Amino acid sequence: MPRLNQLCSFALVGVTTAGVYVSLYLILLYAGLLQEFANALAFGCAVILQYVGQARLTFDQQLNDPRQMIRFGLMVIGGAVTSSLITGPTAAYFALPSWAAALIVTVILPIQNFLFMSLWVFAKPNTFKA
Numbered sequence: 001m002p003r004l005n006q007l008c009s010f011a012l013v014g015v016t017t018a019g020v021y022v023s024l025y026l027i028l029l030y031a032g033l034l035q036e037f038a039n040a041l042a043f044g045c046a047v048i049l050q051y052v053g054q055a056r057l058t059f060d061q062q063l064n065d066p067r068q069m070i071r072f073g074l075m076v077i078g079g080a081v082t083s084s085l086i087t088g089p090t091a092a093y094f095a096l097p098s099w100a101a102a103l104i105v106t107v108i109l110p111i112q113n114f115l116f117m118s119l120w121v122f123a124k125p126n127t128f129k130a
Helices: 002-030 035-058 066-093 098-121
Strands: none
Touching (some): 002 035, 002 098
C-alpha cells in the first residue's frame, strides 16, 4: 500500500502543479506580459512547486540537498527533450496530429518522471547505484 500512496501523492502534486502553471500563465498574459515571459515565469514557478511537492509530500526528502536539486533539474531537462522528440520528429515520422503527440507526452512524461524520481532524483542512499 505504501507505493499506492506514493503514486497518489505523485499524481496530486503533478495535477496541482499543472493547474498552477496554466492559471499563472493565463493570469500573466491577462496582466500584459509577453507570451515568452509569461510562460518562462509560470514554468519556473511550476518547476519549483513540483520540486517542493514531490520532495516533501511524495518522497519525504529534505529540500536543501544541492545534488538532489541538480538531479531534479536534469530530470526536467530530460522531460523537455522527451517532449520535443515526441512532438517533433516522432510526430512527423508517424504523421501524428498535434493533439495526439501532446496526448502521448501527457502519458509518457509522468511515467518517465516517476521512474527518474524514484530511482535517481529522490532515491534513498544505496537504493540506486550508477
